[in-house]
Amino acid sequence: MHVRKAAVPALVFLLSALSFPALLPPATAASVSKDLQPSRSPDAAEARIESLIARMTVQEKAGQLSLYGPADIDTPNNPQAGSRNVQQETADVRAGRLTGLFNNAGLEGKRRLQQMAVNESRLGIPLIFGADVIHGFRTMFPMPLAEASSWEPALAERTARAAAIEATADGFRWTFAPMVDVARDARWGRGLEGAGEDAYLSRQFAAARVRGFQGPDLSRPDAMLATPKHFAAYGAAEGGLDYSVSDISERTLREVYLPPFRAALDAGALSIMSAFNEIGGVPSTANPALLTGVLRDEWKFKGFVVSDYTADEELVEHGYAANPREAARQAFMAGTDVSMQSGLYARYLPDLVASGEVPMARLDDAVRRVLRVKQKLGLFDDPMRGLDGPPAAQRTENPEFIALARESARRSIVMLKNERALLPLSKAGTKIALIGPFAEGTVDLMGAWSLSPGQSAPVGVDQGLRAALGADSSVNVVRGSGIESALPGGIDAAVAAARDADVVLLAIGESQKMSGEARSRTDIGLPQAQQDLAEAVAATGKPVVVLLSNGRAMALKGAVRDARAILVTWFLGVQTGNAIADVVFGDFNPSGRLPVSFPQTAGQVPYYYGHKRTGRPSPENAPGTAFRTRYLDATNEALYPFGFGIGYAPVHYDGVELSSERLPLSGTLRVRATVSNTGQREAEEVVQLYIAQRAASVTRPVRELKEFRKVDIAPGASTVVEFALTANDLAFVGRDMKPAVEPGDFDLWVGPSAAGGIRKQFALTRE
Numbered sequence: 001m002h003v004r005k006a007a008v009p010a011l012v013f014l015l016s017a018l019s020f021p022a023l024l025p026p027a028t029a030a031s032v033s034k035d036l037q038p039s040r041s042p043d044a045a046e047a048r049i050e051s052l053i054a055r056m057t058v059q060e061k062a063g064q065l066s067l068y069g070p071a072d073i074d075t076p077n078n079p080q081a082g083s084r085n086v087q088q089e090t091a092d093v094r095a096g097r098l099t100g101l102f103n104n105a106g107l108e109g110k111r112r113l114q115q116m117a118v119n120e121s122r123l124g125i126p127l128i129f130g131a132d133v134i135h136g137f138r139t140m141f142p143m144p145l146a147e148a149s150s151w152e153p154a155l156a157e158r159t160a161r162a163a164a165i166e167a168t169a170d171g172f173r174w175t176f177a178p179m180v181d182v183a184r185d186a187r188w189g190r191g192l193e194g195a196g197e198d199a200y201l202s203r204q205f206a207a208a209r210v211r212g213f214q215g216p217d218l219s220r221p222d223a224m225l226a227t228p229k230h231f232a233a234y235g236a237a238e239g240g241l242d243y244s245v246s247d248i249s250e251r252t253l254r255e256v257y258l259p260p261f262r263a264a265l266d267a268g269a270l271s272i273m274s275a276f277n278e279i280g281g282v283p284s285t286a287n288p289a290l291l292t293g294v295l296r297d298e299w300k301f302k303g304f305v306v307s308d309y310t311a312d313e314e315l316v317e318h319g320y321a322a323n324p325r326e327a328a329r330q331a332f333m334a335g336t337d338v339s340m341q342s343g344l345y346a347r348y349l350p351d352l353v354a355s356g357e358v359p360m361a362r363l364d365d366a367v368r369r370v371l372r373v374k375q376k377l378g379l380f381d382d383p384m385r386g387l388d389g390p391p392a393a394q395r396t397e398n399p400e401f402i403a404l405a406r407e408s409a410r411r412s413i414v415m416l417k418n419e420r421a422l423l424p425l426s427k428a429g430t431k432i433a434l435i436g437p438f439a440e441g442t443v444d445l446m447g448a449w450s451l452s453p454g455q456s457a458p459v460g461v462d463q464g465l466r467a468a469l470g471a472d473s474s475v476n477v478v479r480g481s482g483i484e485s486a487l488p489g490g491i492d493a494a495v496a497a498a499r500d501a502d503v504v505l506l507a508i509g510e511s512q513k514m515s516g517e518a519r520s521r522t523d524i525g526l527p528q529a530q531q532d533l534a535e536a537v538a539a540t541g542k543p544v545v546v547l548l549s550n551g552r553a554m555a556l557k558g559a560v561r562d563a564r565a566i567l568v569t570w571f572l573g574v575q576t577g578n579a580i581a582d583v584v585f586g587d588f589n590p591s592g593r594l595p596v597s598f599p600q601t602a603g604q605v606p607y608y609y610g611h612k613r614t615g616r617p618s619p620e621n622a623p624g625t626a627f628r629t630r631y632l633d634a635t636n637e638a639l640y641p642f643g644f645g646i647g648y649a650p651v652h653y654d655g656v657e658l659s660s661e662r663l664p665l666s667g668t669l670r671v672r673a674t675v676s677n678t679g680q681r682e683a684e685e686v687v688q689l690y691i692a693q694r695a696a697s698v699t700r701p702v703r704e705l706k707e708f709r710k711v712d713i714a715p716g717a718s719t720v721v722e723f724a725l726t727a728n729d730l731a732f733v734g735r736d737m738k739p740a741v742e743p744g745d746f747d748l749w750v751g752p753s754a755a756g757g758i759r760k761q762f763a764l765t766r767e
Ligand code: BGC
Pocket: 077, 078, 103, 132, 176, 229, 308, 309, 517
């Protein structure tokens, strides 16, 4: 059915047809952009797309829906496909059998393939080049979970913008980011690609990152199409085991896992990636309720859905499709428009259309979605856009981005503990022993997705400290242990160094390879070899500052838990050492807050603050109370709660005032919190507002974050932070799975984390 074709005037067809090289003699490379006339109006753009669809063969349509990784290089983050080679890639481009490529390095190769597509394929449809640009391209920023610790979405927007500027200069106009999966199980390895356990915080970061990647106008040469992923509930994998079943209720799906996707799409993302996992028996990649029901019918999504890597083919292993042909049909009919890497669409869609199992209208709809996005990216107007710059090697890293990387890295650090003001250290006259597997070297600092060639090595922890101390540097560096195994004589050397020092900086944690895709852990503690090192060093009695490298919330114990100071440093990217030095020596006052709760022990996982009540809640701090929701051997509290973090200036919450004890459905409740800095230096505080509805037609979490504000407070000063709540902020998913707002009594807290704070009450009333 070509309804749209009939509606477009013939003259427009003629004009748009003339603008395509397929009807012209093959264009030379230099003349490409001249031959492809810019579309002058949305109507003309649509007409061009309809004209193309009308002229495409079914094979070419299936080609527009097929995306592949590069045939000529390894992509370490993906399993080897093994089935593709360069000749095949070239032949596919010439025949219009692929829509684009991803993670293919180098400008030269992209330029050659784009020229081939535009000049040599029958219809000259430009390719799109995509990549996993997750936390930077050439300049590597902190991992997204680290950056979420800043509680500054605007910062994430800036780093995403910088990443897009660098990646588009290398020809990539499409990123498979942001990852917006809420992650509540610290065992899951991919939590560090997202913004943590909370739906509200994740929404803010999802939208900010989309804005950053895409910029103000998708057609600008430095705009990158964003792809929120992995749709949906990939982070709810049972047991935290990557790719495993997410067996969650529709309510949890809608309240916790879907909102960040909605926020990303509302911010303008025009592609979305379907997830590997199943939910309730239906793999996401073939889930019509998700991909068509929620996305298209409810949310009116106008972009396209791309599968995750071979996720369509994997429907067979899931036991959902009997064979690959059936897998292609199910994924496509559910709403997965583009197939990544498996080649299933190119192979089976023509036959499925011929047999009537896939209607041509569905095929045209998917192609139309893809072409519209290519159009919006300006690819038709100038397919060589972004491909004509100097080769990557000639482009130097931008000093502004390096400065941004340092800012972002230090804002990602969370200080959990600082007993008797051990930190900041004085630069003069302090003998420091820097001990641990992360003390020196540049491996394991960047984070899981640093794929682009030509990146500078990160600044190591030792380098950062030495640079800060200058000539008077007194840092003794001893590894003491490997990450997972002991080093011969390591502990003895570490103990000797500690004895000889005034203070120990203990750089310990997880390797970069202990989190990320397919990197789930059953034990979220420190590897034993490092725990042994920590115990031995602590036994010297010297004050210890833990510098924790981590891709997840960890269960800290013994000497690590008891250290006088703890800084969570995640994976901070290219400026790691400088950022750590900035905080350690007090050139920067740490202002990060945890985006994930740190449990007391691994046995509490999945652990998150916004859990439901039960009929038998546990009295706080009362282990041993019978017939209550509690473990025998631990309280239900976090070791460090969501939202927690301290700085060098003590902050005090003086009081909270509500404009009224009643919030009418159509009204606004103003919440004013007074917060003071009782210290000697400037403070940055993240003032957090949580609510809980006491009784409703479905049970509500014990607390939900509703708003936060990061504020500067001068030494000795107070500031008033004002929030405005409306009934809309109190909405939840009702029994009918639609948004509901129910009058009733609420608790409200304003405080420095999800635990504690000043509590108030109010009632939501009809009038
Ligand atoms: C990951 C995606 C990624 C894709 C392409 C998959 O294995 O799950 O997040 O975008 O590979 O590299």
